[in-house]
Amino acid sequence: MSPPELLAPAGDLEKLETALAYGADGVYAGGEQFGLRALAGNFSLEQLARARELTRRRGKRLYLTLNAYLKPGETDDCRRYLEHLRSLDLDAYIVADPGLITLLREVDPGRELHLSTQANTTNAEAAEFWRRTGIRRVNLARELTLEEIRAVAAGTRVELEVFVHGALCVAYSGRCLLSAALTGRSANRGLCTQPCRWNYALMEETRPGQFLAIEEDARGSYLLNSRDLCLIEHLPELLAAGVHSLKIEGRMKSRYYVAAVTRVYRAALDRYLADPVNYVCDPLWLEELDKVSHRPYSKGFLFGTEDPQLHPGDARYRRSHDFVGVVLRVDEAGRALVEGRNRFFPGEELELIGPGMRQVRFTVGLLAAEDGTPRTVAQPNARLLLDVPVGAQAGDLLRREH
Ligand code: SF4
Incomplete structure (x- = not known):
């Protein structure tokens, strides 16, 4: 059996390169159509060709999300799109709609197919059903407990994938019409406006404008808001249960998020594979996952409902660090060319992070433009040119603690 896979999101080409550099075995991206993230920086056909080149060069895998459910009248459009995609020779498509799968079988019969979590696979019989239709891998429904995952794995030969990290919906495996009902923008068409995260209040109908205080703090109550998933402490159980691919959510998240989360899961997976018997979760990994923007973490339904997933009183994002720059290159003297993402100044303390859990704090010294002109701020x-710690490499990121 091939080693387990760490699968990371690629919202655009820059994030794809970051995910690969920070340890993903595979990445998933959306094209311009039928990919359920209409608001993400989706890949054009040319960008997908480039993405394929980058992943192949590193011996990694590239999957394209095609997990929308087609409506009548979209078939011809979809068929044309699939025909354009065929020559790109991507490693697999992530699909959900049996109609789209049928089209794919006609247009591109040999292509590897992975079933999206949107298809709600919750038992071994369903997994076997999909395997017999030619699906190679199934991303299980997020509602399953560890015990249920184990039971599915025992009853199917299809490869299994689960989400281990990232935002969760309160809807059934992402099937939800709340956004469509309130804003006309359907989550099932990749247009979710996330109304489950909005701030709601109660109002009695004879007293318009008077909102009843149900909030836990001055910001109101987020009745439908879900915590974020984090299963870093349970990778051994998931792998022993028969899961092959560990998936990180977040095609719309930042480059810093992709780097920081992917490198932690890479470190954990490598540690486990090197010595499964003595594996323990390193507290540093949890600390590092706390340094990306997130809602309070949860274990989802992995252990049933013992860990409440809805968290009305404490819905705010935690954000302890700002992403301030990317190292583009470093010369032999340790002088780096950095592209700013947020303002920073000489004398400030920053932290440089890189693949393999490299991280080192340093104080920003002199800043200069590429032609050597001194600068008092990085915009x-x-x-800008600046001195960075020994060992810094192109692709490293700079962050600042609040
Ligand atoms: S409204 Fe919330 S629960 Fe519904 S699809 Fe969007 S993010 Fe998920």
Whole structure:
């Protein structure tokens, strides 16, 4: 059996390169159509060709999300799109709709197919059903407990994938019409406006404008808001249960998020594979996962409902660090060319992070433009020269603690 796979999101080409550099075995991206993330920086056909080149060069895998449910009248459009995609020779498509799968079988019969979590696979019989239709891998419904995952794995030969980290919906495996009902923008068409995260209040109908205080703090109560998933402490159980692919959510998250989360799961997976018997979760990994923007973490339904997933009183994002820059290159003297993402100044303390859990704090010294002109501030998108710690490499990121 091949080693387990760490699968990371690629919201755009830059994030794809980051995910690969920070340890993903595979990445998943959306094209311009039928990919359920209409608001993400989706890949054009040319960008997908480039993405394929980058992943192949590193011996990694690239999957394309095609997990929308087609409506009558979209078939011809979809068929044309699939025909364009065929020549890109991507490693697999992530699909959900039997109609789209049928089209794919006609247009591109040999292509590897993975079933999206949107298809709600919750038992071994369903997994076997999909395997017999030619599906190679199933991303299980998020509602399953560890025990249920184990039971599915015992009863099917299909490869299994689960989400281990990232945002959760309160809807059944992402099937939800709340956004469609309130804003006309359907989550099932990739247009979710996330109304489950909005701030709601109660109002009695004869007293318009008078909102009843149900909030836990001055910001109101987020009745439908879900915590974020984090299963870093349970990778051994998931792998022993028969899961092959560990998936990180977040095609719309930042480059820093992709780097910081992927490198932690890479470190954990490598540690486990090197010595499964003596594996323990390193507290540093949990600390690092706390340094990305997130809602309070939860174990989802992995252990049933013992860990409440809805968290009305404490829905705010935690954000302890700002992403301030990307190292583009480093010369032999340790002088780096950095592209700013947030403002930073000489004398400030920053932290440089890189693949393999490299991280080192340093104080920013002199800043200069590429032509050597001194600068007193690094602005977002500006390219500046500065001294960085020994061992820094292109692709490393700079962050600042609040
Ligand atoms: S409204 Fe919330 S629960 Fe519904 S699809 Fe969007 S994020 Fe998920």
